[in-house]
Amino acid sequence: MRGVALTRLGVIAAFIALLEALCRFGIVKPLTLVAPSRMVGTLIDLIQAGDVGDDAARTAIEVAGAFVLAILLGVSIGAVIHAIPRLRRAVAPVLVSWYAVPSFVFYPLFIALLGLSEAPLIAIGAFSATPAMVVATISGLDRVPRVLRRVARVHRMGFWDTLRHITLPSALPSLFTGVKLAFAYAFIGVIAGEFILSGGGLGYAIAYAYESFETAKMYALMLLVLGVGVAVNAGLHTWEGRLLRRRQR
């Protein structure tokens, strides 16, 4: 395990070193790509000057809103679909092909409905992320062993106790996969939405920097987005590992 982690770090470090060298020796023009060291430097400057705080906060709120909404909607819709086999047969093809739909085509619709504010961004993030949570919920519920439902009945457990002590723990591995995907889709949805049309947020700031030829600032912000995405995912991954480590069969 440690060997793998070291190798991973090595690969990343080598890649960064390569970028750094390409920029330092002028092989790639500064207008195209800035050196990683400069990205970090610019980012630190931006943060110290208080230039990213507002955009970052706005994006964070939107992503969090979209993420929570997607989880609530996904779990509820998934549970309903799971409970009604006829409904499930009817919507199964839609769920499977959802990934093929570029959900951003609905973004203008959300703006028309909700106005140009944070709301349509939360909506587009949730809209992209919900199907993953629906699918994860259904497959999680499928994975609750029948015999454990029977154990619950022998222990004379009611609906809520069964949910808490049997259903949720059994479905947890699958639910967690859904949570990780939901975060990724919500994050992508929000950033991309800000890119297309919005008055603030990190995606907006990146697009703005791009249009005003502030290459260093653009890359610094991209680095920030990348860093946050990776950090949150790593956090979720670690949490998942803690929760599930001991029960692998």
Place this chain on the structure above:
Amino acid sequence: MSTPTAHATLRGVTRIYPSLVHALGPVDLDLRQGEFFSVVGPSGCGKSTLLDVLAGLSAPTSGTIAFEGRPVNGVPDGVGVVFQEDSSFAWLNVQDNVAFGLRRAGMEAAEIKRRVEYALGFMGLRDFATAFPAQLSGGMRQRVCIARTLVMQPRLILLDEPFGALDQQTRLLMGDELLRLWRETGATVMLITHALDEAAMLSDRVGVMSSRPGCFIDLAVTDWPRARDSRIVSDPAFGLLTARLWSSLRAESMKAIGRVA
């Protein structure tokens, strides 16, 4: 007409699955208070189905079932079940698995600890108290499930091939433990097994089931003393009994695998 000492009674019980598979019966059976009753029968004959309806997990298609004089409708209080499949909770360690029912019943921590420790010792799991099911063999996981049922001190214990995943030696020893427990608690036990020697060694009575739809075609009374253990296998009567069970079962087993007796 149930005898005064009948603990559970089944009258004309059948079970036909919605898929129209006639799995069971009609079955008439009295489980006597405190007896050790075993069920043997060919694979797929409806043994697990019998356990299901007796435990109140599914309603019979026809017939009536009573436990302690009251009609069974849902799982009654005082019934413990060990299922054929592994039903340990993968997310709890061994001692938490075993303590599950006691915690739910709101028992005080000291008493839970005492009972769990006793059950773990009993089932040979003491060294694995903090292990998770994933780290155990199939036979050990089944023992966790047995312990989880036993700590509840059920008055009727239903076991569906609980030793199926164990090797022969361990099975004999676990059988001894089960006998000891049965003697100490005075519970009524119904054990489903595919091992004729196990049924012969442990039981007061052995019910032999026909191929599907399962009905009792033989009820063999063993007449063993209550204080018995696995050494009984060297008793000549044990050989005779096993031979009788096999002769009842042989034709049915051949039917079950699609051959003419």
